[in-house]
Each structure stands twice: as structure tokens, then as C-alpha cells.
Amino acid sequence: MGCGNFSGSDHDFWANSNCFSMASGTNATCEPKSNNILGMCVGVFKAHCPANNGVEGTIPYMYHTHMSSGGGNQRRLDGHAPIKCKACGFRSASVDEDPEAGKYLVELAWGRNAKNGAIAEGPHLSGYGVWIVDQYGRNGQPITFVYKKTTSQTCCNSLLYQVVVAGTWPTDSTLVRFAVMPFQEVTNSSGSKVHIYVPRGIYFDNYVDKVPEAGVVVTKVTQVMAMEVATCAAANTLKDSPAADEYLRAAYAESSGIARKYINLQSKAVENCNSGGRRLQTGNPTLKGTFQVILPSDYSGTFSQTTVNTDTFASTLNTLLAASGDSDLTSVTVSNVAGEAPTVNAVTVDTPTDGARPLASLAISCVAVVLALAGRLVA
Secondary structure, three states: OOOOOOOOOOOOOEOOOOOOOOOOOOEEEEOEOOOOHHHHHEOOEEEEOOOOOOOOOOOOEEEOOOOOOOOOOOOOOOOOOOEOEEEOOEOOOEEOOOOOOOEEEEEEEEOOEEEOOEEOOOOOOOEEEEEEEOOOOOOOEEEEEEEOOOOOOOOOOOOOEEEEEEEEOOOOOOOOEEEEEEEEEEEOOOOOEEEEEOOOOEEOOOEEOOOOOOOOEEEEEEEEEEEEOOOHHHHHHHHHOHHHHHHHHHHHHHHHOOOHHHEEEEEEEEEOEOOOOOEOOOOOOEEEEEEEEEOOOOOOOOOOOOOOOHHHHHHHHHHHHHOOOOOOOOOOOOEEEEEOOOEEEEEEOOOOOOOOOOOOOOOOOOOOOOEEOOOOOOO
16 A cells, blocks of 8 residues: 655645655655745655555655665664754653543643754744654644744743643554644645644653552543633634633633643633624623643642632733734733633542553654643743
């Protein structure tokens, strides 16, 4: 079975088509064009579509151009050329906070893209996608993404980008780790936005699974927070902005006293606006965010509808939005924040598990290491 194509094959990002629709057992020399993110972050390389490939869409292996790519004992590309980009910094440990088998809740943090020892977030880099990938950083499933941040900092802030990912591990046992993939956003012929990803991501091996003792009770809280905004356009801006997710999580953390690493924003929805973005007569435009929280083991007291201080939530969120530097968000403010009655679910883990991640042998080398953020609020 043949291999799938690298990102950008449908959008004129490659200087040749050698690596398009490669047959199994074949090799090719791949070269991206120079005026896009692939030209910025990827050099010329050899690709190999595995012989007897049995999975449709498998992305070819990548090799240095000076290496043979035909043998089973050949060294595959790891953290070296032709990948020229990497994260400028990162934290040193990544902890899964969800002990249920097959589930994960992890906060990832990383710094800006770097190239040749300098920060490199030029016009071709639009943001970073978070994926679950195999041990070679290929064949992934996208989870979420964040856009590039505007900052006046000239040094490396290894905690500039922060995101919580939570959910259920894919049934495909070859998908074993998280990856952060730089992308360039383009608009296709139908007007839809498309992300072109660097073939190899920023991924990590230092992953600490949550392994509770038998009988440990883990409390999960689900709560909807409603907040009014001035217009339907503002409500939809908050709903459609991935960057707003982190500000909403930070506001929930600050107003509840629970560390941000335990908080996941599951979904966002707009009410009192029609499909065309016009305000309805039933009420003010409202954004509703559904949060899921894993209460830490040292949490005391009872989580109730009034646990979240709604005034603190509003003031924290408005401060973060105003300081975001994002022209779509700086003028958005929320008011009349209200928390709905939470659903509190105590989960008893009957027997210890070996964690949420599927087991597989992992490559040691990587482009860079993306690790978890332990703190609640980071400037």
C-alpha cells in the first residue's frame, strides 16, 4: 500500500512532487519551496515509504540526504537536519492528572520557535498545533491549536505557550505521545482556512502517568460558566478563538483557587444569537464555557455552585483579554458572569493502572522536549 503525502502537497508548498503518493518500498528526494514554513524549517531530505506498508495514509520516514534509506538497520532522522526549527525552551516534567485508564489530562508548555540559535517566528509561522503522534512523530491525530502570540520579548520564554489537552487515548496503539507542530495558515479556493504543518513536531518522552493506589477516589467536576458580552460578534470571537481558551482557564483557576493544570475547557457555545450572528430578543449575547476539573488530592471542602467567585472570574478574564495583544480580543469584555450548578462525580479506581498512555517502545532523540507547566498563572 502506498504512503500518504506530507502537509502542503495540495497547496504548492513543495519544489518537486517526488514525495507525492509514494509506492511502498520506494525512496525519493524531497525539497520544499523557500517562501513558506516548510522552506523555513525543512531542508532537502530523503523519504522512504516502508515496504509491505499496510496502513493507508502512512507518512514516509525522513532521512538525511547523505544516508541510505533502504535498510531496516538504517538510522532514521531524529533531532538533526533537515529539520531546522525547534522550541527555544521548555519545562522539565510532564504529569498526567487523570488516573482513569485510557484517559489523559496534561498541561503542555513551550517557548517560541527557534532557528540557528535565534527566535524565529517570522511571517510564515502562524501558530502551533497539538497532536497525538507515533514514536517517530508521524501519522498523528490533531487535538487543538494555538495561534502565534504577539510579544515584545526578545529572550526565550519557555512558558509562553500553554495548553491543556484532555480526552481519551486513540485506540490505535501506535499513537503514543503528544507533539507540537508549527503551522502556516492559508486560505483554500473555497475560502476555508487550512494549516500546513512542518513534517516533524516538537514532542516529548518525559511523561509521568498518574498511577493511583487501589481504592483511590478521584473527584471530577463539570461546570458551565455563562458570561454576557456586548455583541454577538464579540461572543463568536471568544467562541472561535483558541487563544481565548487559555484566558478562560486562567480566569477559572484564579476564581476557584484550583491550579490551572487541573482545569480543562471542554467546549464553548454562544446563546441568544442566531446563525447569522444577529442578536435575538430573548436575552443578551452570552458565551457559555463548559469546564471539567479534577480536584487535587489535597482539596478540602465541598465544590458547589458558589465555589467560583464570579466577580474574580470576570475581572481576571477582562484583564487578560485587554493585555492579550490580539486585536480580535483586546476590546472584548464580559459581565454578569454566572456559574451553573456543577456536576460532581467521584471515580473510584479499583486497581492501579500503568497510566493513560498506550505502551510502546519510544525513540530517545527528539527535535525538542515539550513538557508540562506545573504552575497556575504564568506571566
